Amino acid sequence: MHGSTTPPAASFDAIVVGAGLSGMYMLYRLRGLGLATRVFEAGSDVGGTWYWNRYPGARCDVESLDYSYSFSPELEQEWEWTERYPTQPEIQRYLNHVADRFQLRRDMQFDTRVTHAHYDAARSRWDIQTDDGQRYTARYCIMAVGCLSTPNQPSFKGLESFTGRWYHTGLWPHEDVDFTGLRVGVIGTGSSAIQAIPQIAKQARRLYVFQRTPNYSVPAQNEPLDPERQRQIKAEYPARRQKSRMSRAGFPFDAPERSALEVTPEERNQIFEAGWQRGGIGSINAAFKDLVTNPDANETVAQFVRDKIRQIVHDPATAELLIPREYPFGTKRLCVDIDYFETYNRPNVTLVDVRSAPIQEITPRGLRTSTGEYALDAIVFATGYDAMTGPLFAIDIRGRDGQSLKTKWSDGPRTYLGLATAGFPNLFMITGPGSPSVLSNMVVSIEQHVDWITDCVRFLKDHHYTKIEASRQAEDAWVRHVNEVADLTLYPRANSWYMGANIPDKPRVFMPYLGGVGAYRQKCDELAANNYEGFTLSP
C-alpha cells in the first residue's frame, strides 16, 4: 500500500466504515469523545441497508416505534411514525432527519468504498485505502458494514444474454421500476421476496415465483399508527427501551414462560391464533418458551402455519408447495408479510418449484428450468446475502503480521463477543459474528455495541493505553460458547444464511449469538468493568 512518492495519508483518530444505522451513531458518539472521525460510505447517502433496499414492498419487520434510535430523547419524541411497520422510504427519511439534526454528513464521505484496512504494528495504526486510491490512517478502525450488505447473486449460466431487465432486491435502482404489463420472474422466497411478490403481482401482467425452499411467514397486520397509541408509547419510552435492552431479542415483550406442550391443543391453538391476529415478529414465534429448542413443541407451531397456508391458498397443489416441511419453524429467519400467501390466489401469479426442476440457465428471452422455458421481460433476484462475514471479507483486512481476516476465519468467524478478533488490535466490529445482531432488533444491538465501543475508547484514552486486542484464549472460549448455545437449539438443523448454508463453500457454522441481548449486554458490561477482561491493553 505504501509508495515512496505517494502523498502522506490523511490522519484521523478513528475511521468508521459504513454510514448505516451503526456508522451514523458511532460517529455521533466518537465526536462526543472529541475524536477526529471520518466515515466512509459506498452509497451516495446515509442509510446502509435502507439506502440500498428499495425494492417494492420493502419495509422493516420491527415496529416503527421500536426500530428507532433511543439515544436522544428529543429525537425520540419529535419524530412521528405513520405506520405500525415503517416502509423503506419512511426509514430513509428518518435517517436523513437524524443525519441533519446531528450534522453527521460533515464527517462522512459518500460514494467511497473502503478496499483495504491494514494494521501497522510499528505505528499502532490502521492504514485505510479507498476505491479512489486515497489513503488514510487512524488509530481505531470500526467496521459498521452491516450484516446483510453483500448481495448474493448466484452465477446462473446465460444471464449476460438476457434481453430483458434484471434486478437484485439489495441493489435496487433509485428511479422507479415499473412492471406494468410485463412478465416478471422472482427468484427466491425469503423475507425480501415475500415483501416484493405481492407488490409486483399487482403491476405485472404475469408473475412467476421460482421457489427452491418454502418459508414460514406470519402476517404483519400492518396498520396506520394511531396517534394516541404513539403518544402513549412515547410517554413510556424510557421503560419500554430499557425492557427491550434487557430482553431476549431486543423487543419490549414479556418472555414466554410456558412450554407449548403443557397446554391442551385447544388452548395452544387459541394462543397461536391470537398471535397470528396480532401479527409480526413476537407473535406466534414468541407464544411459548420452547418453540426453537424442543422438536415436538416446534412441530405444533409449524403445523399451525401449515394449516393457515392451506386455508388461505385456494389451489391445493400450490398450497402444498408453499408449505415448509424440511426444517423446523423459526430456524430460518421468520418472514413477515402483507398478503403473501393470498397473492397466489391471483390469476396472474404462478408458483414454480425449482427444487424438483432446478433453474438450468437464463436465456435471451427468459429462464429455463429442467422442465421448460418461461418467457420473461424482467427478473428479480431476491437471492439474499453473503451474510455477516461477506461485508467484512469484501475489504482486504489485515492485522498484526499481515494476517488476513479471511484466512484467519477460513473455518468460520472467530471473534470475542462479536466485537473484536485476536490479532487485529484496535479493530472493532458493530454487530459482528458472535454477537446477537441478526437475531435481535438490530437498532438495540447496534446502540449497545456503539455505546460499549465508545466507553472502551474513553477508557483507553483516560488510562493512556494506545492499544486493545482480544486475547486468543478469550476468543476461543467465546467461540466455543457461541457454538454450545446454538447446539442447544434447533437452529443448526436448517440450511439458513445464519449457518452460511446459502453460499457455496462457506463453512457451515452458526454465526450469530443466541444467548439473548440482555444476558449478552450484562456479559459485555461485566468484563468492561473488570478492566476489559479477555483483552490485552498496551500503553
Ligand code: NAP
Ligand atoms: P434470503 O432469506 O437468503 O432468501 C433468499 C432466497 O433466494 C431463498 O428463498 C433462497 O432459496 C433463494 N435462492 C438463493 N439462491 C438461489 C438459487 N441459486 N436458485 C433458486 N433460489 C435461490 O434473502 P432475503 O430474502 O434477502 O432476506 C435476507 C435477510 O434480510 C432476512 O432473513 C432478514 O433478516 C433480512 N430482511 C429483513 C426484512 C425486513 O425486516 N422486512 C426484509 C428483507 C430482508 P433457499 O432457501 O433454497 O436457499
